[in-house]
Amino acid sequence: MSSEAGAVFPCANGRPAAEVAPGPSRGSHPADPYDLIGVGFGPSNLALAIAVEELDPGRSCLFLERNTGVRWHPGMLIEGARMQISYLKDLVSLRNLASPYTFLSYLKAKGRLEKFINVGASRPTRLEYQDYLSWVAAHFGHVVRYESEVVAVVPVASPGSETLDLLHVRVRDAGSAEFHDLYARNVVHAGGGTPRRGAPGQICDASSVIHSSTFLDAFPARFPDHDAALDLGVVGDGQSAAEITSHVLKGYPNARVHLFVPGYALRATDNNPFANEQFYQRNAGEFYASGARRRTILRTELRNTNYGAVEAGHLDELYDITYADEVRGAPRLVVHRASHVSRVVEDGERLSVEVRDRTDGPDRTMVCDGLVLATGYTRELHPAVFGELTPLLSRDESGELLVTADCRVRTDERVTAGFYVQGYAESAYGVGDTLLSLLPFRSQQIVDDIRGRLPAGRPVAVEEPAPYPPSHYVETDLDRIRSLMERFNFATVISVARDARVLVTHVPLVVERDRGGEHGMLIGHLDRSNPQVELLRDRPVTVVFHGPDAYLSPDVLKTDRLPTWNSMSVHVRGHARLFSGRDELMRVFNGLCEQAEGESGSYWLRPDDTRIEQLRGQVVGFEVDIHELTGRFKLSQELDEANRELAAADMARGTSAERQAFIERAFDLQPRPDVLGPPGGPGVGGCPVGGARAAGGTTAVADNERETAR
Ligand code: NAP
Numbered sequence: 001m002s003s004e005a006g007a008v009f010p011c012a013n014g015r016p017a018a019e020v021a022p023g024p025s026r027g028s029h030p031a032d033p034y035d036l037i038g039v040g041f042g043p044s045n046l047a048l049a050i051a052v053e054e055l056d057p058g059r060s061c062l063f064l065e066r067n068t069g070v071r072w073h074p075g076m077l078i079e080g081a082r083m084q085i086s087y088l089k090d091l092v093s094l095r096n097l098a099s100p101y102t103f104l105s106y107l108k109a110k111g112r113l114e115k116f117i118n119v120g121a122s123r124p125t126r127l128e129y130q131d132y133l134s135w136v137a138a139h140f141g142h143v144v145r146y147e148s149e150v151v152a153v154v155p156v157a158s159p160g161s162e163t164l165d166l167l168h169v170r171v172r173d174a175g176s177a178e179f180h181d182l183y184a185r186n187v188v189h190a191g192g193g194t195p196r197r198g199a200p201g202q203i204c205d206a207s208s209v210i211h212s213s214t215f216l217d218a219f220p221a222r223f224p225d226h227d228a229a230l231d232l233g234v235v236g237d238g239q240s241a242a243e244i245t246s247h248v249l250k251g252y253p254n255a256r257v258h259l260f261v262p263g264y265a266l267r268a269t270d271n272n273p274f275a276n277e278q279f280y281q282r283n284a285g286e287f288y289a290s291g292a293r294r295r296t297i298l299r300t301e302l303r304n305t306n307y308g309a310v311e312a313g314h315l316d317e318l319y320d321i322t323y324a325d326e327v328r329g330a331p332r333l334v335v336h337r338a339s340h341v342s343r344v345v346e347d348g349e350r351l352s353v354e355v356r357d358r359t360d361g362p363d364r365t366m367v368c369d370g371l372v373l374a375t376g377y378t379r380e381l382h383p384a385v386f387g388e389l390t391p392l393l394s395r396d397e398s399g400e401l402l403v404t405a406d407c408r409v410r411t412d413e414r415v416t417a418g419f420y421v422q423g424y425a426e427s428a429y430g431v432g433d434t435l436l437s438l439l440p441f442r443s444q445q446i447v448d449d450i451r452g453r454l455p456a457g458r459p460v461a462v463e464e465p466a467p468y469p470p471s472h473y474v475e476t477d478l479d480r481i482r483s484l485m486e487r488f489n490f491a492t493v494i495s496v497a498r499d500a501r502v503l504v505t506h507v508p509l510v511v512e513r514d515r516g517g518e519h520g521m522l523i524g525h526l527d528r529s530n531p532q533v534e535l536l537r538d539r540p541v542t543v544v545f546h547g548p549d550a551y552l553s554p555d556v557l558k559t560d561r562l563p564t565w566n567s568m569s570v571h572v573r574g575h576a577r578l579f580s581g582r583d584e585l586m587r588v589f590n591g592l593c594e595q596a597e598g599e600s601g602s603y604w605l606r607p608d609d610t611r612i613e614q615l616r617g618q619v620v621g622f623e624v625d626i627h628e629l630t631g632r633f634k635l636s637q638e639l640d641e642a643n644r645e646l647a648a649a650d651m652a653r654g655t656s657a658e659r660q661a662f663i664e665r666a667f668d669l670q671p672r673p674d675v676l677g678p679p680g681g682p683g684v685g686g687c688p689v690g691g692a693r694a695a696g697g698t699t700a701v702a703d704n705e706r707e708t709a710r
Contacts, residue, residue: 027062030158030166033183034060036450037169039150041065042072043436044190044422044443046133047091049140050101051443054092056451062182063140064171066149070137072130075214078243083123084269084311085436087116091136094281095440100498101139106132109498135499147174153187154388155415163416167389186418186450188407189386193377193423193434203344208351208370212240215372223252223370230255233353233366235341236374237261239269242310244372246318249325249332256332258366260339262308262358266318269309270302278302278430279437287430288405292396295427306431307376336366344371379424379434389419400427406449407442418453420446472638475631480666481570482520484547484631486511487662489595492544493524495535495576503532509543509624510591519626522572523588525619536576536622543572543624548663550651552636557643566651568633568666574624582612585621635667645669 027034038045041063090103107113149172155164169182195211210218234245322333343354353366394402394410402410407420426433493505509524547568554561589605636647648667652660
């Protein structure tokens, strides 16, 4: 921990944290910590973000990711490389099939669902999976900070606490290079693995020695000439080694590839369905419950379901390449059996690669132009980040972290904050610990454990927002609300796509008071080519009706007020459904004519009008079953009666008598001819809001005035 941080906040030595200056935002002071901070925003913590939203939405949480976005093994997103698991093992499906964040939801949102089914592959490409992760992450922008590198996690005591009940998370902002201090009751570390490069000094740091984790960027940058005659080495026998070997053989036709494998040959991944049962939730739980010896035996036995093994189809592909080389009389792949690369040093422009024979054969030295280390990853808590926490974490006799079934690391009793790890305790959870299969279940366990550990009776930290609209502006008279909808029926229809795109259409609607539930229904129609049509197919929808509005100048009033704006609107939330039947569409067409023309109007569409069929081809009808109506009538309610009359008159000034009457009724004032207009004008008081309904279910209107008041 840097002295800068150590001077400000207390840590394992128990100095209380109260001296820390309060920060301006959530979580920046120990008195106002997050419930949860996630370190890293890869698949594990993405699954956790989904679980928090779906299972415990009141929880305050923040995820910190050092990259500019979700980057899942970018160095290995080799074109065409496929996932090794089914798309159904996404971040959430196994826990909640109805989640909006399933892989299928992603495909639907991207418009590729039918094509994906048509392709018939159950394992997406890694590129598509990365795109899925980015799509999910885009929904959680409000709980993640990118370009934020966690540089220290230190246990501290909150003000008045006798235990280390918080974790202080020190973050470096990549953009500004500034440090920030955050506090959380729980930290979930899912920072991924560290590329395995051998013991210090064993393998030199030359730019021609590239770990598989950076392969796609670093290799072509170092070897830009694809036609060069090179000797290139690849170390390892796992999926990365095989994919990189194929990729180099395809992209560098004149290169010779030396593949150093620790065993006799490359081996096929054991993904037979019986072995794969280890990834069932129940079996993973059984593994955890087993004794240490049994776990060790099982891990060894199941190692080739994941490590040091290559998907069988890919082995065939690689072998086909080598066979084609034989046919051409130019073999290019040399497999070095039983080889452990023990040392790599620079040899001028080239590399000297020392190879130890694992079957007691002679050691040898090879000279290569470049070397890719497909040597896998280690999973350890980084000492620089967790150095002050590590001594307080419990470990077994072989040094492995002791964890609960819910991924929480057991600690010294002084620590009561929760420290969870995803992917750092394979000895306890089995091979699935670093893989994707169990993420939906594991994230639920973590969420449940955190919920259970918060002090009893402690309210979840949700800031109750002030009610909106303010209660004094909310119109509760259903009749008035409906009257506004009928009178001002040119509405705004708003839909939100799964990828958060908002689509908006302005259309006239018919209010059907007597259909549907207590609030009635809306019906209307859209152009068939309108992209919003698809979002009205059995989907939630919001509709806004805009009533009169007007600027209210202080000069109008007999009181000293700031200028304001009065207005009336109604928000409808409901469920939309499409229809295209002739009778239903006729109801829309004639309902609109009737609503607009009123009693005095005479136009209506005859059922035998030949143009109707043509119109049917161009439009599609929709109805909205209204679940919720919110009337926002902001009408100077804070003023006294006399000033409200002036405000009403000002809003009504210059409008038709019918609109004047509407406004008068909405303001809930007794008619005052001297204020509201000339007596006996057509419709003054003659068409009150919520007045008698004409045949066909619409409100009678005296005229068809629709201009803006001012
Ligand atoms: P890996 O499976 O851990 O394989 C690395 C291999 O390198 C090990 O067998 C290791 O042998 C060997 N090795 C390490 N140091 C060595 C040395 N000095 N000399 C010779 N051999 C050495 O690593 P990976 O292939 O990168 O795979 C990691 C994970 O990523 C796996 O879960 C894999 O399935 C996944 N992955 C998936 C895809 C895909 O979905 N398409 C692609 C790539 C990777 P020892 O253990 O004996 O040292």
